[in-house]
Structures are given as structure tokens and as C-alpha cells.
Amino acid sequence: MKKIIAMLLTAAISVSLIACGSSTSTGSSDAKDTAAAEETASAEGAESDALADGKLIVGTNAEFPPFEYLGDNGEPDGFDMALIKAIGEKLGVEVEIQNMEFGSLITSIGSKIDVAIAGMTVTDERKNAVDFSDSYYEAVQYVILPADSAIAAKEDLLGKNLGCQLGTTGEYLIDDLIAEDGTTQKKSYNKAVDAVNDLLNGRLDCVIIDRNPAMVFQSNYPDQLKLTDGAVYGFEPEQYAIAMPKGDTVLTEKVNAALAEIKADGTFDKLVEQYIQN
Numbered sequence: 328m329k330k331i332i333a334m335l336l337t338a339a340i341s342v343s344l345i346a347c348g349s350s351t352s353t354g355s356s357d358a359k360d361t362a363a364a365e366e367t368a369s370a371e372g373a374e375s376d377a378l379a380d381g382k383l384i385v386g387t388n389a390e391f392p393p394f395e396y397l398g399d400n401g402e403p404d405g406f407d408m409a410l411i412k413a414i415g416e417k418l419g420v421e422v423e424i425q426n427m428e429f430g431s432l433i434t435s436i437g438s439k440i441d442v443a444i445a446g447m448t449v450t451d452e453r454k455n456a457v458d459f460s461d462s463y464y465e466a467v468q469y470v471i472l473p474a475d476s477a478i479a480a481k482e483d484l485l486g487k488n489l490g491c492q493l494g495t496t497g498e499y500l501i502d503d504l505i506a507e508d509g510t511t512q513k514k515s516y517n518k519a520v521d522a523v524n525d526l527l528n529g530r531l532d533c534v535i536i537d538r539n540p541a542m543v544f545q546s547n548y549p550d551q552l553k554l555t556d557g558a559v560y561g562f563e564p565e566q567y568a569i570a571m572p573k574g575d576t577v578l579t580e581k582v583n584a585a586l587a588e589i590k591a592d593g594t595f596d597k598l599v600e601q602y603i604q605n
């Protein structure tokens with residue numbers, strides 16, 4: 328029976344990996360998938376401290392549309408919120424959302440919050456502090472520019488005033504550009520929308536931010552702003568995942584199993600269609 332469940336889970340995970348198009352996961356061998364599925368099956372019935380009270384407290388930063396933003400009722404809404412609620416439903420726990428600064432999310436895991444979902448990119452540095460779920464979305468940094476900007480290549484960014492959201496992978500890319508050319512200036516903002524406003528006011532030459540939020544912000548000012556794909560500047564694809572308490576393998580396995588089910592049963596694709604403009 329366990330073997331059958333493991334095989335079914337392997338199939339579900341393989342389907343989900345194809346659906347996700349994730350570059351980090353596609354390299355896994357069949358043997359690895361089977362091992363992961365068996366681990367998942369064995370996690371059933373085990374307990375995670377984070378779930379013991381029947382409630383999953385989830386941190387986010389609702390400033391990152393379409394993944395998270397404040398809805399009309401003032402509550403966090405968006406793709407990530409819908410995804411984590413669907414995961415909570417599969418796990419049979421209530422999901423409570425806590426809105427906070429992006430830079431506080433990782434340090435709050437294990438104290439104020441159980442997990443964080445915030446269009447968060449998996450990085451080696453973050454992996455020192457938290458574990459990550461399987462990835463659920465592939466992103467890349469985009470560059471938002473004034474419509475008449477001549478910036479069109481990586482060299483054009485050097486020596487300019489570059490804006491980003493504090494503590495994000497966009498900021499890390501700007502730090503790399505500063506290391507290349509010390510005359511490059513960085514301005515980091517708690518809210519991406521404030522960076523976009525400074526771009527519109529002429530205080531910045533560009534804003535570097537993830538693709539989907541960049542599309543949302545630019546679409547509000549189609550005559551004043553334009554977008555360029557970060558691939559033009561050599562920016563690499565990134566993977567979004569849920570940040571989990573370090574070492575809570577039971578919770579991570581349960582969340583991964585729920586995520587795999589949500590991908591296999593079509594819920595994931597429906598949420599993409601509902602929330603994400605491509």
C-alpha cells in the first residue's frame with residue numbers, strides 16, 4: 328500500500344515539476360523523486376510544532392502585486408495568499424496572515440510567524456537561515472525605465488541612480504553593479520511603489536524589481552514608463568518558494584505534498600489564471 332502511495336506521489340510530483348517549469352527541480356532523477364515521495368509518505372501522521380495548534384501563521388509583505396497586495400477590504404490578497412490558503416486547506420489548518428516588512432520575514436519565522444510567502448526567491452544566503460519548500464514560480468528581475476530612457480544594456484546601468492525594494496534580490500543585483508562601478512548609486516525603499524514614484528519624479532534612472540510586479544506597476548503608467556526583461560542585462564532566472572522554519576522537515580514535507588496535490592489537481596493553474604497577468 329505504502330509503495331502504491333509512493334508511486335502515486337511520485338507521479339504527482341513529476342507532473343507538478345513539469346507544470347512549474349522549474350529549472351532547479353527538473354534535474355532530479357527518478358530515484359531522487361521516489362526517495363522524496365517515500366519521505367513524504369512517511370511524514371504522514373508525524374507532527375510539526377508549527378501545526379500543533381491547528382493554525383498556520385503566515386508572514387507576507389502585501390506590497391508586491393500580483394503575488395500580495397492589500398485588497399479592497401484592507402486584507403492581504405493575491406496569488407500567494409490564495410496559494411497558502413489552499414495549502415492550509417489541504418493540511419486541515421486555519422491560515423492567519425501577518426503583514427510585515429519584507430526584510431523582517433525571515434527573522435520572524437519561528438517567533439511571530441510559522442512560515443513566509445512573499446514572492447520570495449530561494450538564495451543560498453537565505454538558506455542559511457531558513458528551509459524552503461519546493462519552488463512554485465519562476466521569475467526574473469525586470470528593469471522599469473522612463474519611456475524615453477536610452478538604457479538598453481548592462482553597461483548603461485553603471486553610474487546611474489538605481490532603485491529597488493529593500494532586502495530583495497533586485498537590491499543584491501544593484502550591489503553587484505556597484506561592486507563593478509563605484510559611481511553607481513542605489514536607493515532602496517520599503518515599498519516598491521515608492522521607488523516607482525521616485526522614478527516618475529525623475530529621482531531615479533530605473534527600478535529593478537521582479538517581472539510580474541514590474542508589469543503591474545508599468546501598466547499603471549503606460550505612457551511614462553517602459554519595461555525591459557532582465558535577461559537583456561544578464562540577470563538569471565529566480566525561483567519563488569515558501570520559507571519554512573529551519574530543520575522542520577515534517578512541516579516542509581507536508582507543505583510540499585500539499586503543493587504537489589494543488590498542482591496535480593488543477594488548482595494551481597486556476598490561481599495563475601486568476602491572479603497573474605503574463
Ligand code: GLN
Binds near residue numbers: 445446449496537
Ligand atoms: N523575489 C524578490 C526577493 O525574494 C522580491 C520579493 C518581494 O519584494 N516580495 O528578494
